[in-house]
Amino acid sequence: MxxxxxxxxxxxxxxxxxxxxxxxxxxxxxxxxxxxxxxxxxxxxxxxxxxxxxIDNFKALIYRFSMFRVFGNSILYVGLSMIACLAISIPAAYAFAKLKFAFRNGFYIIMIATMTIPGITFIIPNYLLMSKIGWTNHIISVIVIWAVTAIPSTVFLLTSLMRAMPDEVLEAIKIDGAKYFQTMTKLILPMSLPGVVTVSIFNATNWWNDLLTPLIYLQSEKLNTMTVVVATVLNRFSSDFPLLLSGLLLVSLPPIAIYIVFQGYIRKGLVVGAVK
Structure with a gap:
């Protein structure tokens, strides 16, 4: 050439x-x-x-629609969902990747199979369940739904990453007397950090952009998220396009900022575990 x-x-x-x-x-x-x-x-x-x-469009959003409170709601829901999801997914991924127990492959296949089921099929059963236990119109309903639905994909990605970890390193730390919790905090989590950050960014972006879940489970305006406010409250002023676009811009900026700040972790997380 x-x-x-x-x-x-x-x-x-x-x-x-x-x-x-x-x-x-x-x-x-x-x-x-x-x-x-x-x-x-x-x-x-x-x-x-x-x-x-x-800039009066942004002032109107702040004072007329309490955007600071709504922004805080979204941050709180996403943050708590992230903690709950990772608290379950990281130990589960480590178990599937490195521990040997009965029916391990069967449980793993069943969990991964749930990823193929459309999420919309669970809307009515989940709503009936939340209403029976009294969690509708409460932030815990959104947090539980977000965290639970993200666990299969999170475990799947982290399991692939942890399988590439050398078994010799795990054996060495066990010989040194490290218990399960010490192994998780001093070895597994630090070595998995790029993958954990990557999957957390993907989950946080999906949750931040989710309109359907908070719209279904949260009826109080005080509990609204950014996407709900832009899609419903601002719809009353649909003829005021600059105001509507200002709301859309505010919703779009946090995910963009996250990708820009953590792009290094994303690159590492996408390739780590690819070569054993």
Whole structure:
């Protein structure tokens, strides 16, 4: 392959990646520009950048819709769901990967098989269960649903990662007298950290963007999440597109920030365990 051909291929790759990047960034830039416009300016010039930076849309969100409280609700639900999910998934993944017990493969296959069942099929049974035990319109219902539904995929990914850990290291720490809890905290968790962070980011993003679960189980406006507020409360002002786009922008920023900050862990988590 000569130099001209290589340059041509690189140029085509560059153009393709540039088109993908522009396509991905355009909605975000559109939301940024539109959220900074008054309604009249948006109607006259819906596509171009704002003539002046107008921040009253964000002030309206903060004071009229209590966005700080709603943002805190979303952070709280996602954080508690993450703790519950990892508290179960990490020991379970370690057991499936490194411990030997009866029916291990059978339990693992059954758990993985639940990932193939559409989540929407559990909506009515889960709601009836939550209503019977009195957890509807309470944050624990959303936390339990989010954590439980994420456990199979989390265990699946972490099990693949932990299988690549050298058995000699585990044997060495056991010979040194380490108990189960010490093994988990001093060896398994540190070695699994890139994978744990990666799967946590994926789970947190899915939970943050989830509209259906909090909409079903939480009826009180004080318990609303960001997505529920944008989809329902702001729908009353559907003709005020700059206000609506300001809400959508605020919902979109946290997942984007998470991916930017933790992109190093994501790269490591996607390849760790691939080579034993």
């Amino acid at each position: 000569n130099t001209a051909t290589r340059r041509g291929i690189r140029f085509l790759i560059f153009i393709t990646l540039a088109i993908i990047a522009i396509t991905a960034l355009y909605p975000l830039l559109y939301m940024v520009f539109s959220s900074m416009k008054p309604t009249i300016e948006f109607i006259k010039h819906p596509i171009g950048p704002p003539k002046t930076w107008y």
